[in-house]
Amino acid sequence: MTVIEVPPSVGRRLAWRQVEVVERVAETPRATTLLLDVPGWPGHLAGQHVDVRLTADDGYQAQRSYSIASPPEAPRVALTVERLEDGEVSPWLAGEARSGDRFELRGPIGGYFTWSVAAGGPLMLVGGGSGVVPLMAMLRHRAARAEAGRAVPARLLLSSRSLADIIYREELHRLGSASGGPVIVHTVTREPPPPGWHGYARRIDAPMLAEVGFPPAAKPEIFVCGSTPMVEAVAEALVGLGHASLNVKTERFGATGGM
Amino acid sequence: MITTRGFTGRPGAKADRKRLPPGQYLTEDFPVLSAGPTPLTPLDRWTLALQDGGSLLGKWTWEEFQALPRTEVMVDIHCVTKWSKLGTVWEGVTIDDLLSAAGLDEPSAPYLMAHCDGGYTTNLPLEDLLEGKGLVATRFDGEPLAPEHGGPARLLVPHLYFWKSAKWVRRLRFMEHDEPGFWESLGYHNYGDPWREQRYDGD
Numbered sequence: 476m477t478v479i480e481v482p483p484s485v486g487r488r489l490a491w492r493q494v495e496v497v498e499r500v501a502e503t504p505r506a507t508t509l510l511l512d513v514p515g516w517p518g519h520l521a522g523q524h525v526d527v528r529l530t531a532d533d534g535y536q537a538q539r540s541y542s543i544a545s546p547p548e549a550p551r552v553a554l555t556v557e558r559l560e561d562g563e564v565s566p567w568l569a570g571e572a573r574s575g576d577r578f579e580l581r582g583p584i585g586g587y588f589t590w591s592v593a594a595g596g597p598l599m600l601v602g603g604g605s606g607v608v609p610l611m612a613m614l615r616h617r618a619a620r621a622e623a624g625r626a627v628p629a630r631l632l633l634s635s636r637s638l639a640d641i642i643y644r645e646e647l648h649r650l651g652s653a654s655g656g657p658v659i660v661h662t663v664t665r666e667p668p669p670p671g672w673h674g675y676a677r678r679i680d681a682p683m684l685a686e687v688g689f690p691p692a693a694k695p696e697i698f699v700c701g702s703t704p705m706v707e708a709v710a711e712a713l714v715g716l717g718h719a720s721l722n723v724k725t726e727r728f729g730a731t732g733g734m
Numbered sequence: 735m736i737t738t739r740g741f742t743g744r745p746g747a748k749a750d751r752k753r754l755p756p757g758q759y760l761t762e763d764f765p766v767l768s769a770g771p772t773p774l775t776p777l778d779r780w781t782l783a784l785q786d787g788g789s790l791l792g793k794w795t796w797e798e799f800q801a802l803p804r805t806e807v808m809v810d811i812h813c814v815t816k817w818s819k820l821g822t823v824w825e826g827v828t829i830d831d832l833l834s835a836a837g838l839d840e841p842s843a844p845y846l847m848a849h850c851d852g853g854y855t856t857n858l859p860l861e862d863l864l865e866g867k868g869l870v871a872t873r874f875d876g877e878p879l880a881p882e883h884g885g886p887a888r889l890l891v892p893h894l895y896f897w898k899s900a901k902w903v904r905r906l907r908f909m910e911h912d913e914p915g916f917w918e919s920l921g922y923h924n925y926g927d928p929w930r931e932q933r934y935d936g937d
């Protein structure tokens with residue numbers, strides 16, 4: 476059964492908060508994690524996102540939405556942002572922002588694409604590129620909940636362009652190697668994989684989902700996040716394999732904004 | 735207001751501000767946002783129903799629906815995820831014409847819930863749908879509406895954030911009292927006026 480938890484902010488206006496960058500971590504050549512100090516952060520659920528607002532000296536403002544990478548248990552809110560060539564906000568966040576910089580943020584937002592250990596599983600995560608970010612919050616949350624988390628079987632199938640483009644690669648390896656950790660399966664789509672590669676080397680398709688995923692009879696909670704074409708293809712394949720549409724939750728990153 | 739060191743905004747982005755509601759940016763693409771898989775209903779099994787409580791006020795097959803009076807509109811659309819697209823062209827049947835086709839002189843209740851394939855719902859005041867303000871659209875840019883954009887038919891209520899323009903609409907249900915739909919139950923604003931930036935509950 477799906478348990479929908481309503482974010483704690485419902486009913487009150489989500490206020491813009493002034494946040495400060497505490498640390499930046501380069502994840503891949505194009506993706507950067509910003510650890511933020513957010514005064515009065517009300518807490519969040521894994522899978523939720525925030526709105527970010529930047530203001531230029533002349534008063535011009537731009538807003539975009541970004542998934543939260545940190546689990547509810549973490550002391551700081553983390554955003555992982557991929558720089559889009561044509562982006563307006565992501566180049567600043569992923570390229571320019573450094574410790575001590577300030578901008579505005581409000582959230583958490585979104586009460587649907589969320590998961591907590593209490594909602595149970597099995598948990599099936601399918602990500603493409605930076606679509607791994609909200610899924611990582613779920614895996615980090617699962618890990619933070621120790622025994623209760625380990626009781627929920629979890630698998631992640633992550634599609635990245637190349638080995639160098641895999642976000643959180645080392646942490647995913649650590650999580651997957653831990654006792655009771657999630658099964659982590661990679662596929663790379665743009666470059667031939669290195670010798671000894673254990674993952675796939677093609678776009679995610681139905682046979683791959685059938686091999687990696689839980690069977691429909693296990694009634695997994697499925698979360699799919701990535702670009703629109705990737706999510707369309709994966710969601711259609713999952714339904715084709717017999718998974719109930721209502722168990723497949725999707726989040727699509729348009730090719731156009733900072734998302 | 736705090737300014738952000740080193741942020742200047744994208745060249746050209748500032749020129750469009752007058753037609754853009756607060757916090758929105760212009761896109762030339764047509765991004766797709768949905769909560770789940772895209773449902774695929776074959777046209778020979780598609781129907782649109784108009785309903786008041788338990789009673790059916792009207793029901794149209796795809797063929798019957800195509801025979802209703804059609805209206806073309808050019809409108810700006812605004813998604814709560816911040817993108818706006820200007821001058822989009824849609825074709826469909828206005829809610830006014832749909833009510834007439836069902837033999838109704840006036841709506842039978844002040845609110846409406848749209849029900850869609852996939853289980854999605856959204857709630858609207860009737861007055862936001864009448865006098866040409868709301869359509870059941872089946873064509874975009876002169877072509878049949880693609881499934882990922884809500885085809886075969888979606889609601890089109892362009893003066894509200896685009897989640898109100900429910901994709902894959904199949905049933906319109908009058909309500910005496912307002913009730914929240916899908917996103918409206920999950921932290922999003924009940925009405926969703928982009929010009930008042932009513933994105934989230936409490937805005």
